[in-house]
Amino acid sequence: MTDARPIGIFDSGVGGLTVVGKIQELLPNEDLIYFGDTARVPYGTKSEETVTKFSVENIEFLMTHNVKLVIVACNTASSLSLDFLKRCFRVPIIGVIEPGAREAVSVTRNNRIGVIGTNATISSGAYEKAIKRLNPRYSVFPQACPLFVPLVEEGWADNKVTKAVTEIYLEPVRKRSVDTLILGCTHYPILKKILGRVMGKDVVLVDSAREVAKEAREILDAGGLLNGSKSKGKHRFFVSDEPNRFVRIGERFLNRRIDCAKRAV
Amino acid sequence: MTDARPIGIFDSGVGGLTVVGKIQELLPNEDLIYFGDTARVPYGTKSEETVTKFSVENIEFLMTHNVKLVIVACNTASSLSLDFLKRCFRVPIIGVIEPGAREAVSVTRNNRIGVIGTNATISSGAYEKAIKRLNPRYSVFPQACPLFVPLVEEGWADNKVTKAVTEIYLEPVRKRSVDTLILGCTHYPILKKILGRVMGKDVVLVDSAREVAKEAREILDAGGLLNGSKSKGKHRFFVSDEPNRFVRIGERFLNRRIDCAKRAV
Numbered sequence: 001m002t003d004a005r006p007i008g009i010f011d012s013g014v015g016g017l018t019v020v021g022k023i024q025e026l027l028p029n030e031d032l033i034y035f036g037d038t039a040r041v042p043y044g045t046k047s048e049e050t051v052t053k054f055s056v057e058n059i060e061f062l063m064t065h066n067v068k069l070v071i072v073a074c075n076t077a078s079s080l081s082l083d084f085l086k087r088c089f090r091v092p093i094i095g096v097i098e099p100g101a102r103e104a105v106s107v108t109r110n111n112r113i114g115v116i117g118t119n120a121t122i123s124s125g126a127y128e129k130a131i132k133r134l135n136p137r138y139s140v141f142p143q144a145c146p147l148f149v150p151l152v153e154e155g156w157a158d159n160k161v162t163k164a165v166t167e168i169y170l171e172p173v174r175k176r177s178v179d180t181l182i183l184g185c186t187h188y189p190i191l192k193k194i195l196g197r198v199m200g201k202d203v204v205l206v207d208s209a210r211e212v213a214k215e216a217r218e219i220l221d222a223g224g225l226l227n228g229s230k231s232k233g234k235h236r237f238f239v240s241d242e243p244n245r246f247v248r249i250g251e252r253f254l255n256r257r258i259d260c261a262k263r264a265v
Numbered sequence: 266m267t268d269a270r271p272i273g274i275f276d277s278g279v280g281g282l283t284v285v286g287k288i289q290e291l292l293p294n295e296d297l298i299y300f301g302d303t304a305r306v307p308y309g310t311k312s313e314e315t316v317t318k319f320s321v322e323n324i325e326f327l328m329t330h331n332v333k334l335v336i337v338a339c340n341t342a343s344s345l346s347l348d349f350l351k352r353c354f355r356v357p358i359i360g361v362i363e364p365g366a367r368e369a370v371s372v373t374r375n376n377r378i379g380v381i382g383t384n385a386t387i388s389s390g391a392y393e394k395a396i397k398r399l400n401p402r403y404s405v406f407p408q409a410c411p412l413f414v415p416l417v418e419e420g421w422a423d424n425k426v427t428k429a430v431t432e433i434y435l436e437p438v439r440k441r442s443v444d445t446l447i448l449g450c451t452h453y454p455i456l457k458k459i460l461g462r463v464m465g466k467d468v469v470l471v472d473s474a475r476e477v478a479k480e481a482r483e484i485l486d487a488g489g490l491l492n493g494s495k496s497k498g499k500h501r502f503f504v505s506d507e508p509n510r511f512v513r514i515g516e517r518f519l520n521r522r523i524d525c526a527k528r529a530v
Contacts, residue, residue: 039315040305045418047507050304147426150415153310161412161429168426242312 002228006031006236007216008067008091010058013041014246015149015186016073017253019096020235022213023071027220030227032235033065035264036250039240042149043076044118044185051120052081059089061238061264067091068225071216073209075185076118079126092219099215100182100208101130105138107204108180114173114203115142117184118149127184141176145169145185152187153249158194166191166198174199182206190253238264267493271296271501272481273332273356275323278306279511280414280451281338282518284361285500287478288336292485295492297500298330300529301515304505307414308341309383309450316385317346324354326503326529332356333490336481340450340473341383344391357484364480365447365473366395370403372469373445379438379468380407382449383414392449406441410434410450417452418514423459431456431463439464447471455518503529 007023009016013036020034035058037043043051055077059070070093072078072085078095086093104113115127122144131138147165156162173181181203183189189207196205220226227233239246243261250258272288274281278301285299300323302308308316320342324335335358337343337350343360351358369378380392387409396403412430421427438446446468448454454472461470485491492498504511508526515523 039311041310045306045510046304047510050506146419147412147415150412154411161426161433164426164429241315245310245312 001224003068003225004031004227004229005066005068006033007069007071008033008035008059008062008065009071009073010035010037010055010062011074011186012037012043012076014250014253017250018186018189018207018209019071019073019212021254022209023216024235026213026217028232029229030233032233033062033067034235034237035061036237036239036246038246039265042118043074044120044146044149046120048080051077052084055081055085056088059085059093063089063091069094069216069219071212072096073186073212076120079121079124092223094212094215094219096186096208096212097126097130099211100184100206101127101134103208103211104180104182104206105131105134107206108138110177110179111138112176112178112180113138113140114176114178114181115140115184116145116148116169116173116181116188117142119144119146121184127182139176141173141178143169143173148191149185149187152190155252157190162191162194163198166194170195170198178203180204180206182208237261240265266489268333268485268490269296269492269494270331270333271298272334272336273298273300273324273327273330274336274338275300275302275320275327276339276451277302277308277341279515279518282515283451283454283472283474284336284338284477286519287474288481289500291478291482293497294494295498297498298327298332299500299502300326301502301504301511303511304530307383308339309385309411309414311385313345316342317349320346320350321353324350324358328354328356334359334481334484336477337361338451338477341385344386344389357488359477359480359484361451361473361477362391362395364476365449365471366392366399368473368476369445369447369471370396370399372471373403375442375444376403377441377443377445378403378405379441379443379446380405380449381410381413381434381438381446381453382407384409384411386449392447404441406438406443408434408438413456414450414452417455420517422455427456427459428463431459435460435463443468445469445471447473502526505530
């Protein structure tokens with residue numbers, strides 16, 4: 001059994017494109033509908049109620065494109081709203097927290113895991129809960145890094161300011177001798193180089209994008225929902241604000257050209 | 266003739282509270298309704314169409330409180346949307362650009378004025394146009410400083426990171442030998458100390474909040490709309506996201522306690 005409907009992905013802005021990149025690698029012939037809520041970005045400083053309301057609206061938009069699976073490619077929305085969203089919609093929905101937690105648990109050797117994310121993601125304790133569900137004896141050290149998103153959006157992925165900010169934020173996590181650091185925000189893979197330098201080469205950086213793509217593949221496969229087509233999938237991009245800034249910053253995340261993004265609302 | 270209706274003020278978030286502070290000084294017995302659009306903050310990275318749509322909705326909310334004057338206490342919304350808003354509503358509306366430009370023109374001695382603001386404010390050229398309307402021979406040097414808002418919201422008003430960012434952003438403006446710098450965003454007065462140190466003591470920093478309050482007083486006075494009450498005005502605060510974060514950060518801007526802020530939508 002196959003299913004030619006597209007996969008739907010949303011994020012508050014461009015960050016979720018790191019997940020699109022991995023889907024493209026693992027599921028190259030799937031069609032994708034991406035929605036970036038650029039009129040209301042960021043989510044990471046906002047409340048559960050607000051993020052949930054926005055997420056419901058985003059999925060309603062994706063549903064107008066008849067998607068067969070929804071990926072909440074935003075750590076904040078996954079942290080605050082996933083359970084509610086799963087109760088609201090019949091389409092299968094996956095977030096980025098569980099896959100990231102699983103990956104971290106599979107790579108840690110000393111069972112000490114750091115997590116960095118937005119204020120909302122860190123306050124929610126979502127990663128900590130997900131890791132403890134897998135193994136209650138693991139130690140988790142969370143750290144909010146609210147300036148990382150604006151630094152990435154400014155294009156300062158690797159300058160002296162970003163290095164200084166990284167050192168300040170990561171100091172408490174480093175002191176805890178973690179051997180694994182979850183990049184709990186889809187913007188953070190852009191900072192991998194500097195995060196790696198500051199944490200040291202023995203610390204594994206976990207970016208949940210790849211695990212999310214694997215989970216999407218498993219769900220589609222199990223449900224007979226994979227696209228049977230042999231040709232390359234079409235990716236369509238929609239945003240809630242004007243598309244030019246999204247395209248410009250998005251190409252850095254996706255590492256390829258975005259031919260067209262449309263305003264959706 | 267007097268008018269006991271409140272003044273309405275909106276901003277994308279907490280920044281407009283710097284204007285509230287000056288209104289309180291100059292018009293102590295006026296009632297105020299403040300609306301901070303904290304669910305959709307920031308505006309400075311968004312398009313004219315989106316910022317205008319949000320601004321219309323914000324004024325519609327203020328109108329439900331029967332305000333006699335609207336202050337657009339957000340540089341981005343003033344830059345992109347003020348003309349449209351004035352055509353949409355019958356209530357008098359003032360922005361922050363013209364007052365800031367007037368103040369800068371009145372203090373410069375060498376007729377070289379720097380302007381710092383969000384991406385949207387700087388791209389709009391609004392300050393440049395306002396200054397040139399007052400005197401076309403003035404030279405204006407604009408500089409977008411997108412990291413200043415997140416740095417202020419992180420509470421890093423005066424650390425080594427903020428100093429390094431300030432030096433990078435202000436270097437081109439300093440090279441132009443301006444003697445006046447317009448702080449074209451309501452968040453920036455919080456950075457006055459560091460901006461003053463980097464620009465040097467001979468450069469005057471213009472914060473439009475005081476000029477805006479003066480313009481409000483003139484308009485109310487001219488229209489017979491001043492509040493005749495002898496008692497201290499009541500200030501009420503509304504936000505579109507949950508109020509706690511607004512109250513916590515807002516107290517830094519207002520330099521006094523905010524007893525209560527309510528969620529408006």
